[in-house]
Amino acid sequence: xxxxxxxxxxxxxxxxxxxxxxxxxxxxxxxxxxxxxxxxxxxxxxxxxxxxxxxxxxxxxxxxxxxxxxxxxxxxxxxxxxxxxxxxxxxxxxxxxxxxxxxxxxxxxxxxxxxxxxxxxxxxxxxxxxxxxxxxxxxxxxxxxxxxxxxxxxxxxxxxxxxxxxxxxxxxxxxxxxxxxxxxxxxxxxxxxxxxxxxxxxxxxxxxxxxxxxxxxxxxxxxxxxxxxxxxxxxxxxxxxxxxxxxxxxxxxxxxxxxxxxxxxxxxxxxxxxxxxxxxxxxxxxxxxxxxxxxxxxxxxx
Amino acid sequence: xxxxxxxxxxxxxxxxxxxxxxxxxxxxxxxxxxxxxxxxxxxxxxxxxxxxxxxxxxxxxxxxxxxxxxxxxxxxxxxxxxxxxxxxxxxxxxxxxxxxxxxxxxxxxxxxxxxxxxxxxxxxxxxxxxxxxxxxxxx
Ligand SMILES: [Zn+2]
Numbered sequence: 001x002x003x004x005x006x007x008x009x010x011x012x013x014x015x016x017x018x019x020x021x022x023x024x025x026x027x028x029x030x031x032x033x034x035x036x037x038x039x040x041x042x043x044x045x046x047x048x049x050x051x052x053x054x055x056x057x058x059x060x061x062x063x064x065x066x067x068x069x070x071x072x073x074x075x076x077x078x079x080x081x082x083x084x085x086x087x088x089x090x091x092x093x094x095x096x097x098x099x100x101x102x103x104x105x106x107x108x109x110x111x112x113x114x115x116x117x118x119x120x121x122x123x124x125x126x127x128x129x130x131x132x133x134x135x136x137x138x139x140x141x142x143x144x145x146x147x148x149x150x151x152x153x154x155x156x157x158x159x160x161x162x163x164x165x166x167x168x169x170x171x172x173x174x175x176x177x178x179x180x181x182x183x184x185x186x187x188x189x190x191x192x193x194x195x196x197x198x199x200x201x202x203x204x205x206x207x208x209x210x211x212x213x214x215x216x217x218x219x220x221x222x223x224x225x226x227x228x229x230x231x232x233x234x235x236x237x238x239x240x241x242x243x244x245x246x247x248x249x250x251x252x253x254x255x256x257x258x259x260x261x262x263x264x265x266x267x268x269x270x271x272x273x274x275x276x277x278x279x280x281x282x283x284x285x286x287x288x289x290x291x292x293x294x295x296x297x298x299x300x301x302x
Numbered sequence: 303x304x305x306x307x308x309x310x311x312x313x314x315x316x317x318x319x320x321x322x323x324x325x326x327x328x329x330x331x332x333x334x335x336x337x338x339x340x341x342x343x344x345x346x347x348x349x350x351x352x353x354x355x356x357x358x359x360x361x362x363x364x365x366x367x368x369x370x371x372x373x374x375x376x377x378x379x380x381x382x383x384x385x386x387x388x389x390x391x392x393x394x395x396x397x398x399x400x401x402x403x404x405x406x407x408x409x410x411x412x413x414x415x416x417x418x419x420x421x422x423x424x425x426x427x428x429x430x431x432x433x434x435x436x437x438x439x440x441x
C-alpha cells in the first residue's frame with residue numbers, strides 16, 4: 001500500500017496529477033462530495049498541531065468520508081509505551097488511511113512500514129511535511145500558472161526551515177527555476193542542499209539583503225525565525241527584525257510577485273502586507289486542504 | 303609470523319589495519335564455532351600494513367558490510383587449497399545495525415527495537431544517511 005512520507009517520493013507527473021485533481025475539486029466540489037463515503041481517515045497526532053489536523057479532517061469530510069481522531073497524545077497508548085509499529089497495525093484494523101504527526105523524525109515512516117493502509121506524514125518533528133509542500137505547489141500553480149522559469153526567493157531561517165528544503169527539492173526539478181536564498185549568515189541553507197543544487201547545475205545565489213534582490217523575484221517565500229535556534233536572545237531579536245517584510249520593502253517588487261509563508265507567522269510579515277494582492281499565505285492554507293483531498297483520493301485509489 | 307594456509311574456507315584480505323576485531327564482531331564470527339585466525343598489522347606491499355581474517359570452514363557469510371568498514375577489502379573463497387573466487391568489496395547500499403543514529407530527535411532513540419538502517423546517499427563521498435531521519439552517519 002502506497003504511503004507519502006517525503007515529497008521527494010512523488011514524481012513530477014504525480015504532482016501534476018494531484019494539482020489537476022485539486023483544481024478539478026475547486027471547480028466541481030459536488031463531483032467529489034461523496035467520493036469517500038464509507039471511508040475513514042484516522043488522524044494520529046502525537047503532538048498538537050490543530051491547524052494541520054483540522055485541514056486533514058476538513059478534507060476528509062468534504063469528500064464525504066469520516067474521521068477517527070485520537071483524543072490527545074497524552075491519553076493515547078503511546079504514553080503507555082506502545083510502539084509506533086504496533087499503533088500502526090492496530091489502527092489499520094479500524095481505518096482506511098492514516099494521517100500521522102509525531103515529534104520524532106521518521107515515526108511516520110515506521111508507521112508506513114508496519115501499517116496495511118496508506119500513511120500520510122503530517123509532519124515529523126522538524127523533518128518532513130509533504131502536505132505543506134503540496135499546498136505550496138498548488139498555490140504556485142494557481143497563482144503563477146506554471147512551475148518552470150520562476151525565480152524563487154526564500155527568506156529567513158533557511159538552515160532549519162524544513163518547508164524551504166522540501167520546496168527546493170520539489171521545484172528544482174523544473175526547467176529554468178532559479179533560487180535566491182536570503183538569510184543571515186547564521187541561518188544559511190545547509191551545505192548538502194547546496195551540493196545537490198551544484199550537482200544538478202541549478203542556479204542559486206545567497207544573500208543577506210532582501211531589498212536588493214526583491215525586483216528579481218517571482219515568488220518570495222518567507223519563513224519564521226524561531227527563538228529556540230539561538231543561544232542568546234540578543235542574536236535572535238537582531239536577526240528576527242532584520243528580515244521583516246513590510247509594504248515599503250514590497251515597493252520595488254514585481255507587480256505579479258507572490259508572497260508565501262507556511263504560517264503561523266510571528267512578525268516576519270507585517271500585518272499591513274495582508275492587504276496587498278500579492279499576499280498569498282492565507283490562500284496557501286485553503287490550497288492545503290484541496291491538496292490533502294487530492295492526496296487522500298489518490299492513496300485510496302478513488 | 304607464519305599462519306597455515308587454509309584448505310577450504312574464506313580469507314578476508316586487505317582489511318584496514320586495526321579493523322580486524324571490528325570486522326570479526328560485525329560479521330558475527332564471534333558467534334561461530336569454527337577455526338578462525340585474525341592477523342593484525344601484516345605487512346602489505348600495497349597498504350603498508352593490513353589485517354587479515356582466515357576462516358577455515360566452508361560457511362555462508364554475508365560480507366557486504368566489509369565494503370563500508372574496510373574500503374578495498376577482498377573476499378577470497380578457498381576450495382581445495384585454491385583461490386576460486388576473489389571479490390573486491392564495494393560500498394553496500396544499506397547498512398543494517400552497523401552504525402547508530404546520533405540524532406536525538408530520531409525515532410530510533412525512543413524505539414530502540416527498531417533496526418538501525420543507513421542507506422548510501424552519495425556514492426562519491428561515501429555518505430550514508432539514517433533512513434528514518436536522514437541524519438548523516440558519523441565515522
Ligand atoms: Zn535517525
